Amino acid sequence: MLTTVMGPYLSFRPNRIVDGLSQTALEAFGPLGWLALALWALSALVALTRPRAWTGVARAALGSGAVLTLLAAAGAEAASFAAVQGAAARTSFGASFYLALLAAFLVSYSASAETPGRRGRTVIALFPIIGLVALTATGALAELGIVREWVLTRPTFVRELRRHLFYALGATGGAIALGIPMGVLSARSRHAETAIMGSLNLGQVFPALAFVGIMMPILGALGDRFSAVKALGISGIGWAPVFVVLLVYALFPVTRNTLVAIRQIDPAVLDTARGMGMGRWRSLFEVEMPLAFPVVLAGVRIALVQSTAGAILAAFVGGGGLGTIMFFGLEQTSMDLVLVGVLPIVALALVFDAGLRVVERMAGGSEESYA
Amino acid sequence: MIELRNVTKRYDTTVAVDDVTLTVPDGELTILLGPSGCGKTTLLRTINRMVELDAGEVLIDGQSVRSTPPEVLRRHIGYAIQSVGLFPHMTVRRNIGTVPRLLGWETARIEARVTELLSLVGLDPVAYADKRPAELSGGEAQRIGVARALAADPPVLLMDEPFGALDPINRERLQREFASLHSRLGKTVVFVTHDIEEAVLLGDRIVLMREGRIVQTGSPEELWRGPEHQFVRDFFGDEFGLRILSRHRIADLKPGAAPQGASARVHLDTNLRDALAIMVTESVERVSILDGERVVGGLSFCDIVTQVRESL
Ligand SMILES: Nc1ncnc2c1ncn2[C@@H]1O[C@H](COP(=O)(O)OP(=O)(O)O)[C@@H](O)[C@H]1O
Ligand SMILES: [Mg+2]
Numbered sequence: 164m165l166t167t168v169m170g171p172y173l174s175f176r177p178n179r180i181v182d183g184l185s186q187t188a189l190e191a192f193g194p195l196g197w198l199a200l201a202l203w204a205l206s207a208l209v210a211l212t213r214p215r216a217w218t219g220v221a222r223a224a225l226g227s228g229a230v231l232t233l234l235a236a237a238g239a240e241a242a243s244f245a246a247v248q249g250a251a252a253r254t255s256f257g258a259s260f261y262l263a264l265l266a267a268f269l270v271s272y273s274a275s276a277e278t279p280g281r282r283g284r285t286v287i288a289l290f291p292i293i294g295l296v297a298l299t300a301t302g303a304l305a306e307l308g309i310v311r312e313w314v315l316t317r318p319t320f321v322r323e324l325r326r327h328l329f330y331a332l333g334a335t336g337g338a339i340a341l342g343i344p345m346g347v348l349s350a351r352s353r354h355a356e357t358a359i360m361g362s363l364n365l366g367q368v369f370p371a372l373a374f375v376g377i378m379m380p381i382l383g384a385l386g387d388r389f390s391a392v393k394a395l396g397i398s399g400i401g402w403a404p405v406f407v408v409l410l411v412y413a414l415f416p417v418t419r420n421t422l423v424a425i426r427q428i429d430p431a432v433l434d435t436a437r438g439m440g441m442g443r444w445r446s447l448f449e450v451e452m453p454l455a456f457p458v459v460l461a462g463v464r465i466a467l468v469q470s471t472a473g474a475i476l477a478a479f480v481g482g483g484g485l486g487t488i489m490f491f492g493l494e495q496t497s498m499d500l501v502l503v504g505v506l507p508i509v510a511l512a513l514v515f516d517a518g519l520r521v522v523e524r525m526a527g528g529s530e531e532s533y534a
Numbered sequence: 535m536i537e538l539r540n541v542t543k544r545y546d547t548t549v550a551v552d553d554v555t556l557t558v559p560d561g562e563l564t565i566l567l568g569p570s571g572c573g574k575t576t577l578l579r580t581i582n583r584m585v586e587l588d589a590g591e592v593l594i595d596g597q598s599v600r601s602t603p604p605e606v607l608r609r610h611i612g613y614a615i616q617s618v619g620l621f622p623h624m625t626v627r628r629n630i631g632t633v634p635r636l637l638g639w640e641t642a643r644i645e646a647r648v649t650e651l652l653s654l655v656g657l658d659p660v661a662y663a664d665k666r667p668a669e670l671s672g673g674e675a676q677r678i679g680v681a682r683a684l685a686a687d688p689p690v691l692l693m694d695e696p697f698g699a700l701d702p703i704n705r706e707r708l709q710r711e712f713a714s715l716h717s718r719l720g721k722t723v724v725f726v727t728h729d730i731e732e733a734v735l736l737g738d739r740i741v742l743m744r745e746g747r748i749v750q751t752g753s754p755e756e757l758w759r760g761p762e763h764q765f766v767r768d769f770f771g772d773e774f775g776l777r778i779l780s781r782h783r784i785a786d787l788k789p790g791a792a793p794q795g796a797s798a799r800v801h802l803d804t805n806l807r808d809a810l811a812i813m814v815t816e817s818v819e820r821v822s823i824l825d826g827e828r829v830v831g832g833l834s835f836c837d838i839v840t841q842v843r844e845s846l
Contacts, residue, residue, distance in 0.1 A: 429619065431619035433619075435613065435618075436619075437584065437608075438613035439608060439613055440636050450623075453623045454623055
């Protein structure tokens, strides 16, 4: 906790390239730094008391408050630094800020675990979000390095975000279209299972980048040989190799979950379905698929989260996506720019994950479903 | 009428059903009885083509079951099994309406039928129609299972140990209800069980099987009076006679003279096994028979023992 206030917190650099000056939160912010420290201490104090219905919420509020205070103070410092140094100035976060962020996350997480009601947990999750939105809306953060980079890259950002979503949603959509029939087929016949699950397993163990490397000449040759393929925009470079690799990775959880879900249906249910005169298709659509749905959905969720993260791959072979921004940042040793690429990916993955979990719960699935 | 002619079914090395010929008369409740693994389930499932034959043929009302596509055939044959197999994602209403839906009935007709069937199996339609299978007790689930099998009013009903998974009290209650249901509806029922008590209680006819073959066929009384093999005697054991007694009521016997003075009284509807139990409990050889409040005669220990063998 102390390190978060005592360690290198902000670095000030006149521009992106040169090394700057590091300061701790207390050096940089004075009284606001002490306030954050006090909030932390209070939060720790609450943690020591006997847990009651409200203690979790209080603890999370204090923890989030500390980090939000630090954030606001950093924004203010960045603004005054920029006023001196001009538009090229970059005020970036140091290790201590990330530690503070992690600490706040852990506090909120444990506080959420000890809070009994769903409403309390929602409140805990909303604290940091509302705080962040409020700070952004008031322009308090506008001069921070990460925000500046974001503003600068915004035109490219939108384009790369779109491409990133295309990879993630496209691969997942393809996995649904192909994986569910493949899973059904595997559940029906042992031969099909061996062939399908065997090859998908093989795809799983391949290192992703090597896999892309293999796909490039193959797709390139396909594109050269068949003009119809080429007309689709499929070639050895660009989106196609990455898309295919992401698709293969996404197929695995969807197919496996479909297979497992159908296999675990009570045999008596299938027996009576048949015994009452349902044909194969009817039994599939009226009995097997509805019963398998929550588990299949869990597979889709895993595929989507995995593809969202995996789409970074595209940047390696010039396929675009948010990974491009990240690599650009790495080249320029600008942590801020890296974050502009990475944070949205993390956020997307979290949102997809949470959203599909809600749907799963409504569909009657269990919490832990074959992750 | 269901006719099985020289029916054989093999699995790899085992012969599950071995050259079985059997006629199941209309409107009767025929029991397939025998030790576990003797081929009862396999034989039952040849009737609705859940098992395809290696040899022989199965006819329903003179027509081979192979002349109809299996799905169509099965929609006209009720089917209920021990593990019930209700669809967990459907309401009771939808479960019961399955076959009518497959047959393309109109919604209103299905709805009316569901209500009728729930009442028939002794469940309140309002309370149960919208429940899910997970909310039902074992006995309730099995009642729904029977209702579902009866939904499209099939002339033939196949049941594979339908009450086998229930606790003794529920099992007996459902057996009695089913017996009265059967006597009202007059369906042709083929009923698999390995439980002798159940077979003797419910069966119009018992088909006793061993190792894929039929040992003897007949009413419980016929098997009791005239066992054709030692296996029949061994299988039913010494209690067979007592179990036969439970099939008959005092009203089925010729009444004797009423005993003098104070005596134990039993009602005309009491079954003979219970009457015997009362004699033993009260330490009397003779009881008065009541019809309502009126004494209409007497029954002695000897009456039961002699008349049962001769006249039932
Ligand atoms: N699908 C099957 N595959 C292999 N053997 C089977 C199959 N079904 C039944 N059998 C065998 O056939 C015999 C009769 O089985 P079954 O008809 O289920 O007996 P029961 O219902 O009288 O207990 C048993 O030996 C059983 O192991
Ligand atoms: Mg059986």
